Amino acid sequence: MRHVFLIGLSGSGKSTVGRLLAQRLGRPLLDVDALIEQEYGERIPAIFARHGEEYFRTLEARILAHAVQQPDDAIIVTGGGIVVRSENRTLMAQHGVRIFLYVDPQDSLARLQAQHLREQQHGQTPEIRPLLSGTDPLANLQRMLADREAWYREAELICSTQGKHAEQVAGEIMTMLDDLTALERVAPIVRHVNVGAGYDTVVEWGGLQRLAGYLQKLQLPPRVFIVTDSNIHDLYIPSLLPQLTAAGFEPCVYTVPAGEGSKSQQQLSAIYDWLLEQHAERREALIALGGGVVGDLVGYAAATYLRGVPLIQIPTSLLAQVDSAIGGKTGINHPRGKNLIGAFYHPRLVLADPSTLLSLPERSRTEGWAEIVKYGIILDAELFALLEANADLLRDFSRPPIALLCQIIARCIDLKVMVIEEDEREQGRRAILNYGHTFGHALENASGYGEWLHGEAVSLGMVVAAALAQAAGLFDEKDVVRQNQLLMALGLPTTYSGSVRAHDILAAMQLDKKVVGKRVRWIMPRQIGEVVITSLPDDLVERIITAFMGEK
Structure with missing residues (x-):
């Protein structure tokens, strides 16, 4: 492993x-600024004041050149302006891996001021940084970022520090470094969807940092309208806006509250109002940046605003990357049922960046495995076996196997695309994608959209469906056990505890989209990798669901 260089603005946490x-990592730590002060015998502000910036940059370049000659691969912390000189950028590229720690200038200033205050409180003489000594330090930081960002973004890896503590940032970087060699071998995985005008799905680790390039290929007008949620906004919007602006785009951002409650007529109307206030035009793209809620809501807005505007799906949750962002289903919830209001509307691009999963809370990431297990049960016994063999590694996620994760996500996308190319509007075979969803959707509805995450409800729905299939003589007990053990191994629920009653579930299921002639059509497994669509006797369904809910 080569040297690791941390670059970025002052206050980024380097x-x-x-x-x-x-x-x-058990590596030596070299701080270029500290080495300069040690050799020169003065603090950096004093060096700047006495000799000027040009002298300091020459000194900095010499110290960096010496540091990279150290025999042991080191973590090298650099000053914010080290990228100003091209010879420094070349030297770092030749001798190691550059990691750009992105921070918004306002957050940078807050951190620097907090550090200054801590030093004063501990009786230390605070360092007065040149960039903080002026009348408007925020403007200084903003100018520096604008001047240097293109050089920062030459880095091999980019890590946003927005809204993250240092331990989380270090963990993300360790994951990136662990898999850097594998990452260099993993090209973006592209699957073209042959539905309507056709579009590409792309799985690329770090792809979000290259969004501008993907949008340029689509030849969109410069104004783009990004809708995200309150959890995602601070993680990605601050780094996305400069990237898009530098590429000639004019991004506008709207944020909805995080959570299933935003899939509502109220939030849909709010997005319409915002687009009208901005005078958004028919050729200008609407970008859904977030999980399944954002993707469904924004997708429906794109389908209906001006009778259809270009849609870009950027799913940031595992569930959305393998399922909800693929296939053109968009919509909102109705108080009487999930996803009852919507439209089939395909995007111009789906960009799935699995690195976004690193920022998810464990529960939100875990729920996505339910949809992946679903694909194994309904279509792909080999995928199911792959998940069984790697369940512990995938669930832990402290150092996710990048190549394997990209492979699994791309395989799920491929499976779903094969089905929707055959049956775009769910008139037949596409219904198999709803394995576990009949009970799962009913549970979400009956519990008020919030007690259970979608993937958790689907996991319970698969347990119920497997039990029904076994009771109907369709599914072998050993396969029921394999399914439920894999769900548990990935951290998903397999037993129910809650206040919803069986009769509430049975009533909610009558609003399921698969009901035909007042009969629920069940997706029933015959073996792992194969399912059938069938109706079941009402008494059997009532008996199995009542028992599962812990009732007599």
């Missing part, structure tokens, strides 16, 4: 993250 990386 020093703190560098110390954590050095400790965890």
